[in-house]
Amino acid sequence: MKRILFYLSFVLLLLSACAGEDAVTPKPRGYFNIELPKKAYNHYADDCAYSFDYPVYGKVEPDLDKQAQPCWKNVVFPQFNGRLHLTYHKIDSKEDFNRLVEYARELAFKHTVKANAIDQKFINYPDKKVYGVYYAIDGNTASSVQFFLTDSTNHYFRGALYFNERPQYDSIQPVINFLKQDIDVMIKTFKWNDNK
Numbered sequence: 001m002k003r004i005l006f007y008l009s010f011v012l013l014l015l016s017a018c019a020g021e022d023a024v025t026p027k028p029r030g031y032f033n034i035e036l037p038k039k040a041y042n043h044y045a046d047d048c049a050y051s052f053d054y055p056v057y058g059k060v061e062p063d064l065d066k067q068a069q070p071c072w073k074n075v076v077f078p079q080f081n082g083r084l085h086l087t088y089h090k091i092d093s094k095e096d097f098n099r100l101v102e103y104a105r106e107l108a109f110k111h112t113v114k115a116n117a118i119d120q121k122f123i124n125y126p127d128k129k130v131y132g133v134y135y136a137i138d139g140n141t142a143s144s145v146q147f148f149l150t151d152s153t154n155h156y157f158r159g160a161l162y163f164n165e166r167p168q169y170d171s172i173q174p175v176i177n178f179l180k181q182d183i184d185v186m187i188k189t190f191k192w193n194d195n196k
Contacts, residue, residue, distance in 0.1 A: 036178050037079070041185060045193070048073075048088060049155055053189040055182045058084070080175050082163040084183065089156045100156045104148040107160070108135035123149060123187060130190055132157075136180070144176045145183055155192055159183070 037057045044060050045051035048071035054060060057079055063072035063086075071088035091097045108118060116139040123132040132149040145161040161179060163172060 034080075034174055036174070039181070041182075041189075043189075049090075049193050050088065050157055051191050051193055052186045054186055058182070063087075077179065080163065080179070081165055082161065082175070082179070084179075084186075085160045085162060087158045091150070091154050091156055097150070097152065097156065100158075101148065101150070104133070104146070104158055108137065108146045123147070125188075125190075128191055130187075130192070132187075134187070145180060147183070147187065149187065149190055151192055154194070157190075159186075 037055075040056045041053040042056055043051065044054050050071075054075050055077075058075045058077050061074050061076055062068070063074055065072075069088070073086045075084040075086065077083065089096075089100055091100070118138075119136040121134040121136070123130065123134055125131070129151040130149050131152060132147055134147040135145070137144050137146065143160045143162050146159065148156065148158040150156045161176075161183065163175075165172070
């Protein structure tokens with residue numbers, strides 16, 4: 001009996017060693033190598049009540065939605081299949097201001113179902129009268145960055161980053177981190193044009 005077990009194990013060992021190069025082994029899941037462009041910025045200003053710097057690999061386009069207002073824009077990133085959706089509202093009253101701020105918070109926190117975390121950072125540039133909240137949303141959510149800017153009396157500006165892909169946070173994480181730097185530059189260079 002020992003002899004049969006010995007020969008059987010020897011034959012199995014030989015068979016497993018003979019699989020060679022034709023053996024099929026599962027490959028680990030891979031993602032595309034994403035080439036990130038060099039950082040450089042253009043200045044955006046038009047007839048709207050705001051101006052900012054945006055990356056050269058983005059294009060500022062008017063929002064073509066039926067319900068879009070004249071100063072609603074999209075910064076489109078064709079290379080990344082994404083866009084930064086921007087909306088602007090003139091503030092008419094304190095109630096209007098409160099409603100817009102609450103609406104921005106609601107839109108950010110709608111992602112709590114899929115988000116791993118939502119971090120809030122206050123924006124405060126008193127010399128330019130630019131205040132607001134920046135929401136960094138981690139996880140497989142439709143939008144990973146949202147923010148709003150206001151002067152607290154006349155102007156309200158909101159941004160949200162979207163990709164035209166099914167959210168897979170781990171695969172687009174390098175692009176999100178890359179574009180977050182551009183959004184930070186946009187916020188730091190943001191100005192109100194009160195004469196418009």
